[in-house]
Amino acid sequence: MTSPEAREEAVLEAIRQRREQVNEAIPEELPIQRPERLYEASRYLLDAGGKRLRPAVLLTTAEALGDVDPLSAEYRSFTPLDESGPVDVMAAAVSVEVIQSFTLIHDDIMDDDDLRRGVPAVHKEYDLETAILAGDTLYSKAFEIMLDTRAEPDRIVEALDVLATTCTKICEGQSLDVTFEERTDVSPEEYLEMVEQKTAVLYAASASLPAILLGADEETIDALYGYGLDIGRAFQIQDDVLDLTVPSERLGKQRGSDLVENKQTLITVHARNEGVDVDGLVDTDDVDAVTEAEIDDAVAELEAAGSISYANETARELVEQGKDRIELLPDNEARDLLCDVADYLIERGY
Amino acid sequence: MTSPEAREEAVLEAIRQRREQVNEAIPEELPIQRPERLYEASRYLLDAGGKRLRPAVLLTTAEALGDVDPLSAEYRSFTPLDESGPVDVMAAAVSVEVIQSFTLIHDDIMDDDDLRRGVPAVHKEYDLETAILAGDTLYSKAFEIMLDTRAEPDRIVEALDVLATTCTKICEGQSLDVTFEERTDVSPEEYLEMVEQKTAVLYAASASLPAILLGADEETIDALYGYGLDIGRAFQIQDDVLDLTVPSERLGKQRGSDLVENKQTLITVHARNEGVDVDGLVDTDDVDAVTEAEIDDAVAELEAAGSISYANETARELVEQGKDRIELLPDNEARDLLCDVADYLIERGY
Numbered sequence: 126m127t128s129p130e131a132r133e134e135a136v137l138e139a140i141r142q143r144r145e146q147v148n149e150a151i152p153e154e155l156p157i158q159r160p161e162r163l164y165e166a167s168r169y170l171l172d173a174g175g176k177r178l179r180p181a182v183l184l185t186t187a188e189a190l191g192d193v194d195p196l197s198a199e200y201r202s203f204t205p206l207d208e209s210g211p212v213d214v215m216a217a218a219v220s221v222e223v224i225q226s227f228t229l230i231h232d233d234i235m236d237d238d239d240l241r242r243g244v245p246a247v248h249k250e251y252d253l254e255t256a257i258l259a260g261d262t263l264y265s266k267a268f269e270i271m272l273d274t275r276a277e278p279d280r281i282v283e284a285l286d287v288l289a290t291t292c293t294k295i296c297e298g299q300s301l302d303v304t305f306e307e308r309t310d311v312s313p314e315e316y317l318e319m320v321e322q323k324t325a326v327l328y329a330a331s332a333s334l335p336a337i338l339l340g341a342d343e344e345t346i347d348a349l350y351g352y353g354l355d356i357g358r359a360f361q362i363q364d365d366v367l368d369l370t371v372p373s374e375r376l377g378k379q380r381g382s383d384l385v386e387n388k389q390t391l392i393t394v395h396a397r398n399e400g401v402d403v404d405g406l407v408d409t410d411d412v413d414a415v416t417e418a419e420i421d422d423a424v425a426e427l428e429a430a431g432s433i434s435y436a437n438e439t440a441r442e443l444v445e446q447g448k449d450r451i452e453l454l455p456d457n458e459a460r461d462l463l464c465d466v467a468d469y470l471i472e473r474g475y
Numbered sequence: 476m477t478s479p480e481a482r483e484e485a486v487l488e489a490i491r492q493r494r495e496q497v498n499e500a501i502p503e504e505l506p507i508q509r510p511e512r513l514y515e516a517s518r519y520l521l522d523a524g525g526k527r528l529r530p531a532v533l534l535t536t537a538e539a540l541g542d543v544d545p546l547s548a549e550y551r552s553f554t555p556l557d558e559s560g561p562v563d564v565m566a567a568a569v570s571v572e573v574i575q576s577f578t579l580i581h582d583d584i585m586d587d588d589d590l591r592r593g594v595p596a597v598h599k600e601y602d603l604e605t606a607i608l609a610g611d612t613l614y615s616k617a618f619e620i621m622l623d624t625r626a627e628p629d630r631i632v633e634a635l636d637v638l639a640t641t642c643t644k645i646c647e648g649q650s651l652d653v654t655f656e657e658r659t660d661v662s663p664e665e666y667l668e669m670v671e672q673k674t675a676v677l678y679a680a681s682a683s684l685p686a687i688l689l690g691a692d693e694e695t696i697d698a699l700y701g702y703g704l705d706i707g708r709a710f711q712i713q714d715d716v717l718d719l720t721v722p723s724e725r726l727g728k729q730r731g732s733d734l735v736e737n738k739q740t741l742i743t744v745h746a747r748n749e750g751v752d753v754d755g756l757v758d759t760d761d762v763d764a765v766t767e768a769e770i771d772d773a774v775a776e777l778e779a780a781g782s783i784s785y786a787n788e789t790a791r792e793l794v795e796q797g798k799d800r801i802e803l804l805p806d807n808e809a810r811d812l813l814c815d816v817a818d819y820l821i822e823r824g825y
Contacts, residue, residue: 159647160647160650160651160654162650162654163646163647163650231607231608231611234603234607235603235604235607235608253584253585254585254653255650255653257581257584257585257607258581258585258646258649258650258653260611261581261610261614261642261646262643262646262647264611264614264615264642265614265639265640265641265642265643265646266639266643268618268635268638268639268642269636269639269640269643272632272635272636272639277628278627278628278629278631278632279628281628281632282622282628282631282632282635285618285622285632285635286619286622288618289615289616289618289619289622290615290619291615292611292614292615292618293612293615293616293619296513296608296611296612296615297509297510297513297612299608300510300512300513300605300608301510303604303605303608304510304512
């Protein structure tokens with residue numbers, strides 16, 4: 126029996142090892158080229174860090190499907206299930222990270238956030254024009270990079286379909302998120318639907334794309350898509366919890382910024398149902414003006430209403446459901462790692 | 476021998492007939508769905524009008540390749556050259572128009588333009604957030620719609636590759652355009668390279684996509700791509716001329732706005748080479764403050780320097796080159812129409 130600490134240590138190490146390979150692949154797939162300023166701005170957030178959780182899920186899923194030992198396969202020429210020509214699953218991993226980065230750049234403009242990953246947002250470091258264009262460039266580059274996987278044409282077509290519909294859903298989710306800011310009657314179900322579109326679909330794409338590219342059956346593709354939706358929703362709920370509980374320095378942005386900016390989270394949706402005056406929790410709507418004491422008081426009130434526990438429990442249920450879904454995968458170390466990654470998403474401290 | 480007037484009349488009628496069919500297809504491919512505000516904003520410019528020149532080129536190219544009488548084929552189930560399963564070339568036509576619309580929405584934000592097609596720009600009619608998201612939604616929808624063509628998988632893969640690289644080049648061209656605003660030493664060659672990326676590649680995609688989707692040979696695909704690059708550059712040069720010469724009401728925006736906003740055009744690049752003080756032509760950099768008299772004086776000076784004639788001649792040469800390229804197509808009415816469309820792009824009055 127492994128201790129929880131040893132298990133977390135192991136999953137962090139597994140993510141780190143894949144992150145290193147993803148970090149090497151990013152400049153290969155997205156070199157700085159003319160016009161340099163555009164490509165530098167496009168790479169700015171990618172180079173600033175990031176945990177690469179989605180690529181890690183994608184690569185580990187490929188390993189589980191291929192029934193190979195973790196890290197034993199060459200990601201750039203991965204053998205499909207029917208042993209047709211090799212598939213570059215690393216290109217797919219970079220593609221989803223590039224989509225993630227594009228959405229962060231445009232989201233930061235929309236929210237006028239100053240900081241991301243501890244560095245200025247792209248529209249602050251560069252300017253609005255460059256940030257819009259950098260996001261747009263990453264958008265089409267993600268499709269170009271997915272085409273680099275060299276999978277069978279019908280599988281690439283399906284993969285690009287997933288990528289395109291995923292991007293559309295992210296936009297729809299973001300749009301719902303914006304309209305929710307002006308509403309006080311959002312139900313937990315509506316919130317979770319929004320999170321599914323805004324966040325979870327990219328996890329679902331990450332988990333199911335290797336199955337598509339490597340030629341798995343529909344049942345497996347669907348199960349992995351469902352796993353991704355579950356852990357992606359859990360990830361966002363945990364993100365909302367961390368926004369309240371992790372020190373600003375560690376978050377890379379002001380703690381409690383969601384509350385200040387009146388963002389709906391599962392926590393505030395629950396608290397409102399419990400009669401908490403959520404809009405009165407923080408007086409200012411300027412992240413630069415809020416005090417740590419104000420955030421502390423707000424968190425205490427949300428804890429008293431049981432809202433943070435409710436969020437934690439919901440995330441836990443989603444993770445368990447996601448883990449159940451992938452029982453149909455071959456029983457191997459990579460599958461165990463997918464379960465551990467799911468646990469990690471809600472146990473992580475930042 | 477047909478008179479020039481009768482020929483222009485005929486080409487306008489041919490574009491109009493295709494436009495009507497494209498206008499019917501747009502709501503089919505891009506229905507208003509939840510979240511409604513997002514989709515309404517996405518459709519706003521598409522519904523405000525537009526000549527649909529790129530879709531018209533795409534549909535006419537399909538007709539020329541298929542060697543069918545103009546308008547005789549059902550665009551929704553077009554027979555490929557090898558008579559494999561029917562291809563929905565209308566979906567491809569809508570896809571390029573959707574890309575065009577996405578770029579207009581984001582460009583208007585970047586230039587902070589107020590008007591487009593005689594109506595407020597999307598970020599003015601809605602807001603910045605919605606406009607960014609509406610553009611992003613159209614971006615992925617264009618890929619989804621291209622997937623609706625139902626062509627053979629290897630052809631769809633190639634078509635999506637063209638679409639993605641086209642979008643990347645448009646971003647690169649737009650980025651160059653922005654940096655050119657701060658330079659006074661842009662050469663005509665550099666300007667034309669920028670225009671190729673910013674504008675002409677979408678014409679090149681429109682002309683070559685039917686060849687890809689219908690299974691034409693590489694030589695034909697390349698020739699059509701070249702035709703599109705030529706007429707697309709000519710189109711942009713003519714647009715720059717029209718910005719100076721067509722009354723504001725007819726343009727749907729302030730005449731001379733390129734001069735006011737210090738946009739480089741082939742005209743200003745030439746004029747600067749001829750020693751004209753281009754930056755001194757208009758004093759203000761506020762399109763709302765400029766007078767018609769100021770624009771008239773500026774145009775007179777540019778005419779005196781031979782810059783407008785130079786632009787007209789360059790556009791004419793490009794059109795002739797483009798027409799030469801498509802001589803390898805079957806000799807039919809649709810091919811003649813592609814030549815007439817090329818002429819129309821530089822003969823049009825707005």
